[in-house]
Amino acid sequence: MTPLPQSPAAVETRLPATRAGFMRREWLPIMLFVLLALLPFAAMLGPEKYTLSLVTRVMIFALAAISLDLILGYGALVSFGHAAFLGIGGYAVGILAAHGVQDAALQVPVALLASGLFALLTGAISLRTKGVYFIMITLAFGQMAFFFAVSLSAYGGDDGLTLASRSKLFGLAWLENDRFFYALVLALLIGCYALTRAIVASRFGRVIRGAKENPVRMEAVGFSPFRYQLAAYVIAGMICGLAGVLLANQAEFVAPAYMAWQRSGELIVMVILGGLGSLHGAIIGAAAFLLLEEILSGYTEHWKLIFGPFLVLVVLFARGGLLGLLARVRGKDRADG
Amino acid sequence: MTLSLFLVQTLNGLQFGILLFFIAAGLTLVFGVMDFINLAHGVQYMIGAYLAAMFTALTGNFFFGLMLALPSALLFGLLLEFLIFRHLYARDHLDQVLATFGIIIFLNQAVKVVWGAAPLSVPVPEVLSGTVVLMDGLLYPVYRLALIGSGLAIALLLYILVSYTRIGMLVRAGASNAPMVSALGVDISRLFMVVFGFGAMLAGFAGAMVAPILSVEPGMGDNLLILTFVVIVIGGIGSIRGAFIAALLVGLVDTLGRIFGPFLLRLIMDPSAASQTGRALAPMLIYILMAAVLFFRPAGLFPVRK
Numbered sequence: 088m089t090p091l092p093q094s095p096a097a098v099e100t101r102l103p104a105t106r107a108g109f110m111r112r113e114w115l116p117i118m119l120f121v122l123l124a125l126l127p128f129a130a131m132l133g134p135e136k137y138t139l140s141l142v143t144r145v146m147i148f149a150l151a152a153i154s155l156d157l158i159l160g161y162g163a164l165v166s167f168g169h170a171a172f173l174g175i176g177g178y179a180v181g182i183l184a185a186h187g188v189q190d191a192a193l194q195v196p197v198a199l200l201a202s203g204l205f206a207l208l209t210g211a212i213s214l215r216t217k218g219v220y221f222i223m224i225t226l227a228f229g230q231m232a233f234f235f236a237v238s239l240s241a242y243g244g245d246d247g248l249t250l251a252s253r254s255k256l257f258g259l260a261w262l263e264n265d266r267f268f269y270a271l272v273l274a275l276l277i278g279c280y281a282l283t284r285a286i287v288a289s290r291f292g293r294v295i296r297g298a299k300e301n302p303v304r305m306e307a308v309g310f311s312p313f314r315y316q317l318a319a320y321v322i323a324g325m326i327c328g329l330a331g332v333l334l335a336n337q338a339e340f341v342a343p344a345y346m347a348w349q350r351s352g353e354l355i356v357m358v359i360l361g362g363l364g365s366l367h368g369a370i371i372g373a374a375a376f377l378l379l380e381e382i383l384s385g386y387t388e389h390w391k392l393i394f395g396p397f398l399v400l401v402v403l404f405a406r407g408g409l410l411g412l413l414a415r416v417r418g419k420d421r422a423d424g
Numbered sequence: 425m426t427l428s429l430f431l432v433q434t435l436n437g438l439q440f441g442i443l444l445f446f447i448a449a450g451l452t453l454v455f456g457v458m459d460f461i462n463l464a465h466g467v468q469y470m471i472g473a474y475l476a477a478m479f480t481a482l483t484g485n486f487f488f489g490l491m492l493a494l495p496s497a498l499l500f501g502l503l504l505e506f507l508i509f510r511h512l513y514a515r516d517h518l519d520q521v522l523a524t525f526g527i528i529i530f531l532n533q534a535v536k537v538v539w540g541a542a543p544l545s546v547p548v549p550e551v552l553s554g555t556v557v558l559m560d561g562l563l564y565p566v567y568r569l570a571l572i573g574s575g576l577a578i579a580l581l582l583y584i585l586v587s588y589t590r591i592g593m594l595v596r597a598g599a600s601n602a603p604m605v606s607a608l609g610v611d612i613s614r615l616f617m618v619v620f621g622f623g624a625m626l627a628g629f630a631g632a633m634v635a636p637i638l639s640v641e642p643g644m645g646d647n648l649l650i651l652t653f654v655v656i657v658i659g660g661i662g663s664i665r666g667a668f669i670a671a672l673l674v675g676l677v678d679t680l681g682r683i684f685g686p687f688l689l690r691l692i693m694d695p696s697a698a699s700q701t702g703r704a705l706a707p708m709l710i711y712i713l714m715a716a717v718l719f720f721r722p723a724g725l726f727p728v729r730k
Contacts, residue, residue: 395530
């Protein structure tokens with residue numbers, strides 16, 4: 088029997104386990120987070136409110152994209168209904184706030200519980216199917232959540248629900264401060280990134296990746312991939328639910344549009360655009376997607392005429408997304424030098 | 425709730441189902457034969473509607489418009505195939521999703537630039553305007569009946585084409601095992617192109633046919649595309665027969681559910697709660713149907729690949 092790799096180090100021996108090796112592997116995510124941490128200081132020089140709000144939005148979608156990458160990039164579980172969790176998190180905030188519960192200390196657990204339960208229920212059914220059928224059944228559940236939100240006429244129905252204010256944090260209105268909110272979102276992004284990194288490197292993550300490569304073999308060595316995949320699906324759903332809580336607070340608004348299938352599609356696009364199965368690729372993808380949208384729409388109202396072909400070109404000529412492109416450029420540099 | 429209401433809604437459901445079938449037939453073949461997820465199939469329906477609207481306005485006659493729109497939709501589909509899609513067949517599903525998503529974004533915006541953002545309307549052709557009396561107190565528009573009739577005729581034609589011709593045989597063989605067909609000496613890329621062009625034309629035809637009864641607007645194909653995916657998944661990917669049955673099923677369940685759901689719920693709850701729950705449940709019905717079908721038959725009702 089082929090022994091399973093025992094520890095994270097076993098697989099990563101391809102790179103030297105030195106400090107230089109660590110830096111070579113990790114410079115990109117570290118640089119990303121340093122950049123994000125320094126950005127508020129640079130933002131003070133320009134239109135601070137605008138910059139902070141834009142980048143906060145980018146980080147929130149990056150969080151959602153990371154959660155999708157966990158199951159999509161590592162488990163090959165193409166969820167086409169992932170935006171449902173954004174909506175569940177958002178509506179947990181909106182509905183609780185409408186009933187006078189404004190404290191995040193209560194809203195967040197409810198949001199996590201609700202998205203976790205939804206993921207457990209739908210995941211248990213969806214994971215019975217494979218491949219394209221999985222894509223479609225997750226889409227079906229996403230659409231169900233969408234239409235359910237549309238039917239919530241007590242909470243705005245189709246038009247959505249405007250929040251009176253952002254959530255309180257233990258009774259204090261800290262989130263109203265854009266700088267604090269930015270820092271909080273960044274901290275959560277780093278926290279969830281570290282968590283998902285730890286997950287994919289663990290024995291649990293190895294089973295998920297093994298099931299992606301060869302499910303039959305995984306069963307032959309004694310694992311039942313279903314339970315592991317379901318657990319990963321629930322974790323991803325909960326992280327995305329957290330992103331939904333943040334998104335509702337950032338926009339001070341929740342609407343069924345959060346759960347529209349186009350939104351799920353956009354999340355998939357972000358993950359692939361950045362580079363599948365690396366986690367920080369998802370952050371780069373979300374940033375590229377939203378910033379490009381923002382910049383192009385500043386130039387012309389027909390920015391989609393540029394954005395659409397851009398996506399097609401990325402697929403045709405930049406395999407592995409932006410991260411793949413970057414690796415190729417760096418590889419060429421090294422070959423030249 | 426009367427018999428005539430039931431009949432009218434059944435006809436509406438049938439008509440919706442046939443519309444879905446036109447789009448699903450092409451999609452299920454493209455999917456089944458080429459293993460290609462084409463999210464842009466919905467915009468081909470939209471393009472068909474716009475082309476019909478444009479040519480009808482130019483020629484002043486819906487039938488001339490239709491005659492011109494069909495080959496144009498075919499050409500447009502082949503152009504997309506030539507420029508983009510054929511480079512994606514060998515890629516994995518995710519690349520295909522990303523690229524065709526980009527095409528949707530582009531074309532939805534492009535029709536706005538070319539034809540304006542405001543919805544276009546196409547007049548119902550003179551010959552088919554008006555209503556007929558189907559039974560006492562039951563009037564039904566002629567055009568919708570014509571739509572149902574032409575749909576059934578095309579379904580029959582497609583059935584004969586797929587079941588009894590050489591190209592149909594190749595298509596069926598391709599759906600169950602494309603590499604084997606290729607190994608037997610069939611030019612698979614030509615087969616792909618034929619299937620693709622045919623699917624694009626059918627979707628364009630659907631768009632052209634509904635142009636007189638729906639408003640022609642950007643993004644009109646997006647939600648229909650999702651319903652079409654529901655149809656082909658319920659029917660079993662690659663199966664024309666499955667697509668036909670599933671399309672009618674989805675069309676009927678959706679239409680009848682919206683009307684009669686609240687009626688049925690009223691038996692067990694009070695009227696206002698029933699109408700609210702009914703409205704909430706109705707759009708979900710087909711997705712519940714799909715989840716249920718996949719729960720019991722994970723490869724759809726008529727699986728092609730064993």
